[in-house]
Amino acid sequence: MKFPAKTTRKIAIFRALQLGDLLCSVPAFRALRHAYPDAEITLLGLPWAATFCERFSHYIDRFIHFPGYTGLPEQPIDIAGWKRFEIQMRAEPFDLILQMQGNGSIVNDMLETLHAGPVAGFHSAGNHRKGDLFLEYPTGISEIRRHLLMLENLGIPGNGTDLEFPVRESEMQHLRKSTSFLLDSDYVCVHPGSRGSWRQWPPSYFACIADLCAGKGYRVVVTGTKEEAAITSQVVALMEYPALDLTGKTGLGEIAQLIKESRLLVSNCTGVSHIAAATRTPSIVISMDGEPERWGPLNTTLHKTIDWLRDPDMDKVLDCLEVFLPVAKFTVYP
Incomplete structure (x- = not known):
């Protein structure tokens, strides 16, 4: 070295x-x-x-x-x-x-x-x-x-490319207490916010995908910071199915544990997409920044990054949804 x-x-x-x-x-x-x-x-x-x-x-x-x-x-x-x-x-x-x-x-x-x-x-x-x-x-x-x-x-060898996101026991317990009704249920996390509106997929598209997940029998959990309430509320309002809106109600550790226990994350290319990579949660990531090769998760089997600026094709998103999300074993919605 x-x-x-x-x-x-x-x-x-x-x-x-x-x-x-x-x-x-x-x-x-x-x-x-x-x-x-x-x-x-x-x-x-x-x-x-x-x-x-x-x-x-x-x-x-x-x-x-x-x-x-x-x-x-x-x-x-x-x-x-x-x-x-x-x-x-x-x-x-x-x-x-x-x-x-x-x-x-x-x-x-x-x-x-x-x-x-x-x-x-x-x-x-x-x-x-x-x-x-x-x-x-x-x-x-x-x-x-x-x-x-x-x-x-500099002569410093690598030690793997895996991401990490440690969650404290206190954060896990807080999540358990505040969302006990999610335990042992199949749910999908939808995170429509990101830092900068230019990196955000339209709320109507997120609502469409969220409804498709709900139609397959999954509970939909919408996450975001309190600063992202405007966009998350739009998504919830545009949905035909009900959704659990946890915007501003969870800390970063709780969101990470929520993603870890979910069946799928659908998000923009933002911080939570890297949390999903760390927790090895399947994800559909919409890249709106023109650099999917830079920011997309490395595991392209577990995570699908859609370069929306070059190829705005909703069918590709739907195809990913079919791969990742079979019909839920226990249907949440009638």
Whole structure:
């Protein structure tokens, strides 16, 4: 390895992005922990990711809030927060800083100006670095494999491509108490929301698929965050069959357990699609971002990704439904 385990005691990962982005990085986090079992690994991320680090504490030891930076769209820059972040990073230099944010534009310069330790990761036209710590940013491949390639460039071997999503016992118990009527029943999860309306399949299409699932005898559970209530309520209103609307009523762990116990997930290409990949729940994923090869689940037998921008064919969705969903053994609806 280019950074030997004996002398690499503190590692920082810069990935200040959302849930799906971080879940796709879990195989890389796992490989990193396997290669550096005794190192302290710190995630530099958005505020919400503090809870992600708690959930994945077997891979991530610490969390440092990244306060934003000029040119990065995920959050507005907090000038005072940036000053504190700068001071903190320089006060505790790292043996390795992994740039897992993107192709290196803006971010490589930003991390190097911190003078907090050697930076390694991706670079691309306009921000190339000398030496062998940077890899040309690959396109047209899975986000999962992209970061494993980056680690391989540093001599860090991969440790599988499987995703993970640990659920706490307390979360499972909370779900049991709040949805006890779902126990031992066949149900399908429909998740019509996503971050950004441009990535959302129309509510009428979700309602159509949900009704088909209900017609096969499955209970339909609609999930989403409270911020997604407008779109989930549209789906429920457009359905002919009744649905259980759990929008805003479950935390992330409860949603993960709900997906794990469901017969099928139907969603946009968003964070929950990666949870279904982690729980090995069959899924139909509608890709509206034009990058199905990047964000679609790797197991194409268990998960079907429909590239709706290139091929908006409802028959393909219906064909997937027939493959994944036989008529329910115990019919819920008359």
